Amino acid sequence: MKLDPDKVELAINPALVEEILVRFIRNEITRTGFRRAVLGLSGGIDSSVVTYLAAKAMGPENVLAVTMPYKTSSEETRRDSQRVVEALGVQTLEAPISAQVEAYFAAFPDASRMRLANKCARERMTILYDQSVAFEGLVLGTSNKSELLLGYGTHFGDLASAINPIGDLYKTQLRQLAAHLQVPREILDKAPSGDLWVGQTDEDELGFAYADVDRLLVLLVDRRWQPDHLVAAGFDPAFVDRVLNMIRRNQYKRRMPVIAKLTHRTMDRDFRYPRDWGT
Amino acid sequence: MTLSAKPTQQPAAAPLSEPTPRPAELRVALAQIAPALGDRQRNLALHLEQIKAAQREQADLVVFPELSLTGYFLRDMVPEVAMNRASAEIAELIEAASPMALVAGFVEEAEGHQFYNAGFYAEGGRLMHVHRKVYLPTYGLFEEHRYFSAGRRFRAFTSARFGRVGMLICEDLWHVSAATIMQAEEVDVLICIINSPARGVSGPKIATAETYELLARVFSQLLGTLLIVVNRVGFEDGLCFFGNSMVVGADGRIIAQAPQFDACLTTVSCDLAELRRERLITPLGRDEQLLLTIEELQRIKRRRYET
Numbered sequence: 001m002k003l004d005p006d007k008v009e010l011a012i013n014p015a016l017v018e019e020i021l022v023r024f025i026r027n028e029i030t031r032t033g034f035r036r037a038v039l040g041l042s043g044g045i046d047s048s049v050v051t052y053l054a055a056k057a058m059g060p061e062n063v064l065a066v067t068m069p070y071k072t073s074s075e076e077t078r079r080d081s082q083r084v085v086e087a088l089g090v091q092t093l094e095a096p097i098s099a100q101v102e103a104y105f106a107a108f109p110d111a112s113r114m115r116l117a118n119k120c121a122r123e124r125m126t127i128l129y130d131q132s133v134a135f136e137g138l139v140l141g142t143s144n145k146s147e148l149l150l151g152y153g154t155h156f157g158d159l160a161s162a163i164n165p166i167g168d169l170y171k172t173q174l175r176q177l178a179a180h181l182q183v184p185r186e187i188l189d190k191a192p193s194g195d196l197w198v199g200q201t202d203e204d205e206l207g208f209a210y211a212d213v214d215r216l217l218v219l220l221v222d223r224r225w226q227p228d229h230l231v232a233a234g235f236d237p238a239f240v241d242r243v244l245n246m247i248r249r250n251q252y253k254r255r256m257p258v259i260a261k262l263t264h265r266t267m268d269r270d271f272r273y274p275r276d277w278g279t
Numbered sequence: 280m281t282l283s284a285k286p287t288q289q290p291a292a293a294p295l296s297e298p299t300p301r302p303a304e305l306r307v308a309l310a311q312i313a314p315a316l317g318d319r320q321r322n323l324a325l326h327l328e329q330i331k332a333a334q335r336e337q338a339d340l341v342v343f344p345e346l347s348l349t350g351y352f353l354r355d356m357v358p359e360v361a362m363n364r365a366s367a368e369i370a371e372l373i374e375a376a377s378p379m380a381l382v383a384g385f386v387e388e389a390e391g392h393q394f395y396n397a398g399f400y401a402e403g404g405r406l407m408h409v410h411r412k413v414y415l416p417t418y419g420l421f422e423e424h425r426y427f428s429a430g431r432r433f434r435a436f437t438s439a440r441f442g443r444v445g446m447l448i449c450e451d452l453w454h455v456s457a458a459t460i461m462q463a464e465e466v467d468v469l470i471c472i473i474n475s476p477a478r479g480v481s482g483p484k485i486a487t488a489e490t491y492e493l494l495a496r497v498f499s500q501l502l503g504t505l506l507i508v509v510n511r512v513g514f515e516d517g518l519c520f521f522g523n524s525m526v527v528g529a530d531g532r533i534i535a536q537a538p539q540f541d542a543c544l545t546t547v548s549c550d551l552a553e554l555r556r557e558r559l560i561t562p563l564g565r566d567e568q569l570l571l572t573i574e575e576l577q578r579i580k581r582r583r584y585e586t
Contacts, residue, residue, distance in 0.1 A: 009481055017480050020519050023540060027514040272354045274516045276316055 003225060003233040008215040012173045014180030018053070021165045025057035028163045029138050031279040036137030040124050040158070041065035041092075042195060043080030045178050045187055046166060047142040052181040053165055054140055055088040063090040064135045068124045071098040077195050083184045093131065097123045117196040121157025129160075138162040146171040146210055149217055150243070151250020152202070159253060170217060171210040208239065216243055303552045305441055305468065305505070308333035308341040309524040309545045311537045313513025316350035317360055323348065323368050326383060329544055330376045336546040339440065340380040344511035344524075345412075345449050345474040346396060348385040352515040357426040361388035364399060364409050377404030380438070382446070382509075384472050386427075387411065393428040398448055398472050400436070408436045412448035413457065420476065420518070423450075433457055435464035441551065442467035445504075449473040452494050452508075462502045463569055467554055469504045471495075474511050476518035488523050488539070500531030503558045505549055512542050529557035 029037060037054045041047045054063045067081045085092045101119055105111050111119075128139045141161025143153050145168055153159040166174060171192065178188055192202040192210065203209050216235060219225045220243070227244060231237045256268055265271045310329040315321040326343060333341035345351070348368070349360040362368060362385055373381060380402040387397035387409065395411040411430025415423035433456075435445040445466040451457045452471050461469055479486020491508065499506035505528060512522040524537040526547050535547035558564060 012480050013482060016483075016485065019540065020477060020480070024514055024517065024519060028517075031514075273356065274316065274352045274354055276352070276514075276516050277356070279316065 003219070003229060005215060005219075005230070005233050005235060008218055010170060010172045010214055010218055012169070012176055014177045017169070017173075017177055018056075018180065021053050022057045025054055025140070025163070025165050028276075029058065031276065032138065034136065034138050036062040036064070036135055037140050038064045038066065038128055038132045038135050038137040039140040039142060040128055041067055041081045041084060042142075043067075043077045043082075043084065043187060044192060044195075045171075045174055045183065046144055048080075048084045048183045048187050049174055049178050049181060050140050050142045050166060051084050051088060051090060052178075052183060055090050060089040061091065062137070063088075064131060064137060065090050065092045066128060066131055067092065067094050068097050068127055069094070070096070070101060070120050072198050073195055074198070076190070080184070080187050080190075083186065087184065091135075095127050095131075097127070113197055117194070118154045118157060120196070121154035125157050125160045132162075140165065141167065143167055144171050144174050145169055146214055146217060148254060149221060149250075150206070150213070150246045151253050152206065153253065155253045170214040172214040207242075212239075213243060216240065220244070220247075303550055304339075305549045305551055306337060306339045307507055307526060307547055307549060308336055308338035309507070309509050309526070309535075309537050309543075309547070310341055310343045310347075311509060311512055311522050311524045311541075311543050311545065312343065312347060313511060313520070313542050314344075314347050314350045316515050317353060317356045318350070319348060319360055319362075319368065322350070323371070326372055327375055330372065330379070330381070332544050333546065334376075334379060336544070338379060338546055340382070341376060342470055342472065342507055342509045343381075343383040344509045345384040345398065345472040346386065347383045347472070347511065350515060351474040351511070351520070352518065353386070354422075354426065357386055357394050358388070361386040361394050363388060364397075364406065369399065369406070373401040373404060373406060376401065378402075380440070382470055382472060384448070389428075394426065395430060396423060396427045396448060397430075398446055400444065400446060400470070402438055402440065407438070408434070408444070408446060410434075410446040410448060412451060414450040414454050416450045433460040433464070435461065435466045438468075442554075445469045447471040449475065452491075452498065458498050458502060459572070461504075462564055462567060463572075465564065466502065466504050467551065468507065469499070469502065470507045470509075472509050474520060477521045485521050485539075488521050491523070492525070492533070495525060495527045496531040496533070499527040499529060500561075501563060503529045503554065503561065503564050505529060505551070505554065512540055529554050530560075 037058055039050055041051055051065050065085055101123055132139045139162045141164030143159055144166050147153050148167055193200055219230055227240050230240055259266055312325055330341060364387055382398060382400050384398045387395040397409055397411045399406055400408040413430040415427050415429050417424035435443050438444045443466045445461040445464055447457055475487050475491060477485045477487055495506050495508050507526050509524040510522050511520045513520055521539055522537055523539050526534045528534050537543050537545040
């Protein structure tokens with residue numbers, strides 16, 4: 001088969017995807033005896049899409065969208081989150097994280113920007129898990145397939161959740177789903193950003209565009225093309241190399257910690273039960 | 280059988296073209312359920328409820344999906360939910376369904392403690408056949424060979440009501456060898472119970488659903504059989520089983536199809552006399568060179584396994 005990098009299939013049938021994901025959320029929440037969902041809403045595409053899906057699955061009154069601004073968070077973040085909350089009528093809670101993060105870093109004034117970003121992500125995670133008890137809901141994940149493959153997320157921070165409805169959709173595909181769900185235009189149009197520091201965008205930080213990396217990822221991961229075939233078809237060898245390294249280097253973030261094997265039955269190695277065991 | 284009005288007189292010999300008389304209608308209920316993962320008690324109750332519903336629909340046959348009594352993604356639960364084919368649960372189901380015919384899926388623990396992904400067929404209150412899945416997918420998301428032993432035969436059997444009946448389980452339908460043997464077995468009704476998770480969401484239909492439709496239509500037409508495919512619905516560990524159970528006629532046309540994603544009992548009447556007409560139009564089974572196939576396979580066996 002001839003490989004044409006310009007004709008990579010990333011189109012999804014958004015109505016079909018919506019139907020599967022709404023049913024998935026409802027099933028995974030109710031089978032464990034819950035009926036509510038909690039998630040962190042940043043006003044970006046990913047968390048907005050998950051909020052739309054959760055509202056459809058559980059009813060807006062059963063969804064708690066938590067906004068957790070840090071002092072450098074942009075006004076745009078707050079405004080776009082508000083648009084989603086108003087459009088859907090989900091429950092909302094603002095839990096700022098500046099005080100606790102600053103209190104911690106007072107002892108480490110020279111900490112890097114990366115440490116601060118990771119700390120913020122983990123602070124938000126602890127708030128979501130705490131609110132999940134108060135609200136009696138499960139925490140929904142908002143990491144997409146592009147981020148999961150590239151390791152573009154904080155281990156035990158934003159990568160932590162009980163169930164993740166969008167982890168098998170590339171960023172490019174999420175945009176299609178967002179448009180179908182009628183996520184507000186302003187959210188669709190802005191540059192993807194983790195809002196990690198003032199002016200930060202994902203694509204600047206990564207050094208490539210999602211549209212390009214998603215084409216490469218779908219060929220490497222889903223279609224199982226060999227890297228040398230992709231280079232021969234016109235992909236920049238340095239780009240292919242870099243992305244392959246990112247996928248490999250971040251495998252640990254996609255797995256539970258490695259356990260030293262001593263007995264005949266070790267968690268997740270030869271003690272193998274489905275996650276939905278007993279539900 | 281009706282008694283002749285003049286029992287002393289010998290009836291005229293039946294003309295040679297007369298087909299074996301049997302009921303022309305098969306009313307089949309497709310029990311597209313969402314089994315509870317690893318919960319035999321809940322699944323038994325669900326089966327009994329569906330059997331009652333099928334009886335209300337006056338079905339002749341009710342078909343449940345693959346592993347309907349246990350759920351699919353069992354992993355280490357396989358030995359915990361296994362049962363003997365003579366188990367009280369299976370006996371209870373057969374009795375509840377009788378005289379209606381019944382197909383359901385279970386984990387069979389055989390002598391020697393081997394576990395099979397199996398399906399049974401019962402009719403008139405009697406267990407008539409157990410098929411052990413031959414082709415166990417162990418690739419992609421599947422890991423069946425880690426937990427199950429592979430069945431070692433494809434056999435059809437004769438139902439007093441529906442003629443020659445064959446059973447396949449899911450991946451079996453993806454292998455032409457299974458279809459070839461079923462054709463050689465002169466099957467009239469082929470029942471395939473499946474647990475197919477949705478994959479591929481770029482087109483108007485789920486890609487796996489489309490492939491199953493294609494397989495079912497091709498095999499029913501090539502074999503000249505009525506083909507009954509029953510899939511489950513619901514989720515397990517993020518897998519979405521899509522349903523879309525169907526009955527396909529010997530002409531390869533879909534006679535009835537259950538909804539996508541929703542649990543549902545779909546009852547459909549099939550005209551078994553259609554098989555005769557279709558085989559007159561396209562007599563592929565008649566023309567099949569079975570001896571040639573056997574000889575060629577024996578030659579290939581010598582080349583690939585004996586040299």
